[in-house]
Amino acid sequence: xxxxxxxxxxxxxxxxxxxxxxxxxxxxxxxxxxxxxxxxxxxxxxxxxxxxxxxxxxxxxxxxxxxxxxxxxxxxxxxxxxxxxxxxxxxxxxxxxxxxxxxxxxxxxxxxxxxxxxxxxxxxxxxxxxxxxxxxxxxxxxxxxxxxxxxxxxxxxxxxxxxxxxxxxxxxxxxxxxxxxxxxxxxxxxxxxxxxxx
Amino acid sequence: xxxxxxxxxxxxxxxxxxxxxxxxxxxxxxxxxxxxxxxxxxxxxxxxxxxxxxxxxxxxxxxxxxxxx
Numbered sequence: 001x002x003x004x005x006x007x008x009x010x011x012x013x014x015x016x017x018x019x020x021x022x023x024x025x026x027x028x029x030x031x032x033x034x035x036x037x038x039x040x041x042x043x044x045x046x047x048x049x050x051x052x053x054x055x056x057x058x059x060x061x062x063x064x065x066x067x068x069x070x071x072x073x074x075x076x077x078x079x080x081x082x083x084x085x086x087x088x089x090x091x092x093x094x095x096x097x098x099x100x101x102x103x104x105x106x107x108x109x110x111x112x113x114x115x116x117x118x119x120x121x122x123x124x125x126x127x128x129x130x131x132x133x134x135x136x137x138x139x140x141x142x143x144x145x146x147x148x149x150x151x152x153x154x155x156x157x158x159x160x161x162x163x164x165x166x167x168x169x170x171x172x173x174x175x176x177x178x179x180x181x182x183x184x185x186x187x188x189x190x191x192x193x194x195x196x197x198x
Numbered sequence: 199x200x201x202x203x204x205x206x207x208x209x210x211x212x213x214x215x216x217x218x219x220x221x222x223x224x225x226x227x228x229x230x231x232x233x234x235x236x237x238x239x240x241x242x243x244x245x246x247x248x249x250x251x252x253x254x255x256x257x258x259x260x261x262x263x264x265x266x267x
Contacts, residue, residue, distance in 0.1 A: 016267070025199070056226070065219070065239065069246070072212050076253070079205045083261055178201040182208050189211050197222050 009168045024176040028183050031144075035187055038140065042133050042194065053130050055196045058123070060114055064196045067110045071185045074103035078152070078178045085171040090163055093174075097156040100181070104149040111142055134195055141191060144184045151177050203266040209254045216247035 006012075007019040015022050046052050055061075081096035118124075118131075125135040155177055162170040220243035227236035 021200075062235075062239070068215070072250075075205065075208055079201060079257075082201055083264075086261075086264060175201045179204055182201070182204045186208055186211065189208070189215050193215065193218065193222075197219065 009166075009172060018172060020172045020176045021179070024179050028179065031183060035137075035140075038133075038137055039190070039194070042137065045129055045133055049129060053128070055130075055134075055198065058130065059134070059196050060117065061196050063110055063114050064192055067107050068188065068192050070103050070107045070110070071188050074100050074107070075182055075185045077103065078181045082171070082174050082178050085163075085167070085174055088167075090160075093163075094156065094160070097152060097174075101149060101153050101156055104145060104152065107145060108142070108149075111138070111145075137191055137195065141184070141187055144187070148177070148181050148184050152181065200264065200266055202261050202264050205257065206254065206266075209250055209257070213247050213250040213254070216243045216250060220244045220247065 005019065009018060011018055012022070017025075077096045077099040081093050081100060084090070084092035084096055123131055125132045155174055159173070160170070162173070220240045223236045223240035223243060227233075227240060230236070
């Protein structure tokens with residue numbers, strides 16, 4: 001009996017998807033619940049507060065704007081890396097995936113600068129409810145960014161060997177990683193206005 | 199939903215964010231007596247929004263043979 005995972009490339013008849021994509025979407029559904037619960041917590045805290053500060057009076061909007069641009073650009077390079085594999089252009093894939101990983105590093109460096117500035121001004125999660133939810137949401141998002149970077153770096157480096165033995169399966173892996181990466185970026189697209197602008 | 203479809207959704211929401219941020223910057227400029235910074239951010243945001251729309255159209259043309267499913 002074969003021990004290979006079935007339907008990693010072919011479409012499974014009963015779901016209409018391959019197992020890679022179905023598995024990733026189920027995982028993302030659980031992630032929506034995780035972040036959804038935290039956003040709900042944010043709304044409840046804010047509505048229940050008598051004095052909620054404007055995000056831009058505490059946080060650095062220009063740095064966050066730069067980080068937003070970095071993440072949107074990384075989504076573009078991520079999808080281009082997948083499109084390059086669909087066109088059998090492995091060299092372009094390496095270029096775009098490498099750019100994606102570098103952009104993630106840039107995001108994390110900027111985030112570290114932002115956190116450091118807060119700590120230098122003695123602004124910690126225990127300082128206020130606003131900062132508590134700010135650090136909780138952005139740190140959890142940051143952990144997802146680090147996870148995405150690890151997967152993307154693997155697919156750029158040692159994991160790319162699969163392209164020679166099973167190109168279609170490798171392309172599906174990159175697509176699944178791309179779905180996760182887009183979700184992480186989408187969370188930021190909501191976090192940025194909620195925390196920094198409103 | 200494929201990565202292509204998710205990317206289109208993402209670019210659409212990013213465009214809306216860019217437009218919203220542009221208006222937020224304009225409002226900030228008017229409310230706080232406006233330095234050049236807020237106005238620059240507003241202009242940049244609207245430019246990014248236009249750029250994202252152009253990119254989205256280009257992307258759909260480039261991957262028109264790839265399924266949305």
